[in-house]
Amino acid sequence: MKDSSRSLSIVALMSLGLGVYSKQSKSLPANALRPPGALEEQDFLSACLRCGLCVRDCPFDTLGLAKSGDDINVGTPYFKAREVPCEMCDDIPCVVACPSGALDKSLTNIDDARMGLAVLFDQENCLNYQGLRCDVCYRVCPAINQAITLEHRPNERTGKHAMFIPTVNSDHCTGCGKCEYACVLEEAAIKIFPLTLVAGKADDHYRMGWEEKQQHGSSLVAPDQQHLYNLPSGQSYDYDKEGLIFEENSSGAAQ
C-alpha cells in the first residue's frame, strides 16, 4: 500500500507538471503555419502522430518537424512562409502521406486549402501604397487576380496618378505564403497569419438581403408597396422607375 501511494504521488506530480506544460505548448507562434488540409489546431494536436511522413513527401522541403526548444508543439509539422512557402502541389503529397488523418484526406483540390490568410498589414511600407508599381506579391500569387487583386485608388500625393493597392480576397487565399516569401521589403509588408488570428466570422444569423433576394427570386420582405414619404407638396415618389418627381408648375421645383 505504501508502495502504491508513493508511485501514485510520483505519477500525480509528473502529470501535474505535464498538464501545465501541455497548456503552454498548445500555443502556436503567429508565423508558424500548418500543412495543407490540417485539422483545426486543437484537433490537429490530438490527431498528429508526429511521424514526419508529410515532411518527407514534401518535394520542396517546405515542411519541418518542430524540435523541442522550438516554440511549437514538439514533433508537429509546420512551415514558415518567409523561409519556404508552400508550392501548392496539385497532388498534395503531404496530405496523401499522412497516416493519421491530421491532414484531412478530403482536401483533394489544393485551391481549397486554407493554411492561413494573407494580410497586407503594413501600408506605410508597402511600395504600392506609395504609388509605385512593385506588384510582386500580386504577380507571384498562384491565384493571381483572385486571391490578390489590384484595386485602383487616386494617388493624392501626385494628384494625377493611380495607386494599385494589392488587396487580399479571403475567398481565394490559400495561405500558401508565396506573397510573404516574395515581398521585396527587408521585412515583408504582407504576411500570412493563421486563420484563428485574422479571419473574421459573421454571426450565423446574419442574412445579406441581396443574397437572400437572389436565392429566393424576389424580395423576402413585404412585397413592394407605396412608401409613405412625407414629401413637400408638389413632389411625389415613383417607386418603380423615376424616383423623386418634381411636379410641373410647382412652386417648390428645382432651385
Added chain:
Amino acid sequence: MSPNAHPGQEAIIANGWFQANRWLISRRLSQITILVLFLLGPWFGWWLVKGNLSSSLTLGILPLTDPFVLLQSLASGHWPETASIIGALIVISFYLIVGGRAYCAWVCPVNLVTDAAFWLRERLGLGGASSLSRKTRYWLLGATLIMPVVSGQIIWELVNPVSMLHRGLIFGIGFAWVILLAVFIFDLFVTRRGWCSHLCPMGAFYSLLGTHNLVRVRADNRAACNDCLDCYRVCPEQQVIRTVLKDAEKGIGPVIDAPNCTNCGRCIDVCAPNVFHMGLRFNNKVSVETSHLDRPNHSSGVEVL
C-alpha cells in the same frame, strides 16, 4: 558485492566468448540496424523507410504505427485514418508473437542509453537503490491515457524520451537531449534500471501485449542451476526469473511468462550451465527431470530489487 564481480565470466570460460554474448550482440545489431534503416534516408537519400517509430512507411507499402501513440490519439478524441490503424495492427500482431517488451530490448533506442547507464553504474559500484515500485509505470501508463481524455490532445509525446530520441536522431533533436540526459542520470545515480523497469509507460503498454505472446525464455534446464546469481544481476526485470528458476517444487513451469520479461536473452548468455534457452510458451509443465527436490535451495538470500 555479489558472488561474481563480472556476471558472465563463468559462461565465457565454459562456453566461449561468442556463445556467452550472442544474444547481447544480436540485440545491439537489431537496435542499430533499425536505427540505420531510418537514417539511410536523411543521411544518404535512400528512402527505404520514412517516418519514425511513431509511424512509418517502408518501401512505400508497409505502414507501421506505434499502437501506444495511436491509443493516446484515440484517447484524445480523434478517430484515426485507416493507414495508421492497419499499421498499428501489424505492429501489435508482431509483438504478440515475439513478446511485447521485445520492443524494449530489440527496438527502442532509449535502451542503448539506459543500458549504458546501467553498465556505468555497475562499473562504478554505485548502490543505494531507491525503493521505487515497479508498478509505478502502470500508474503512469494510466495517466498518459487519461490526460489526453481530459485535455483533448496527445500529452505524453511532449516528453516521451523514446519518441524524442528516435525522432530527434532522424529529424533533429533540439533540446530533447536534456530529457535523455535526465533519464541517464536517473538510471545512473537514483534507481537501478530506473527508467525502463520502473517508470516507462511505453514499456508498461508493451508488457500488456506480452501477457500472451508466443516466444518466451525458458528455463527447462533449471536443475543445472548452480546459484551463481549471474542471471539476476544482468536481468533488467529480475523479479520474472525467480519463481521459474527455483519453484519447480511448487509446480511452477519452466517458462518465464511474466509480461515484463523483455526477451533480451541476456540470462541465456551469462548462464554457464546453460539453464535458459529461447523457446515458445507452450508445454509449461513441470517435468520430472527438472524438479530436483533434493537440491539445497540457495535462493533464499537473493535480493530481488
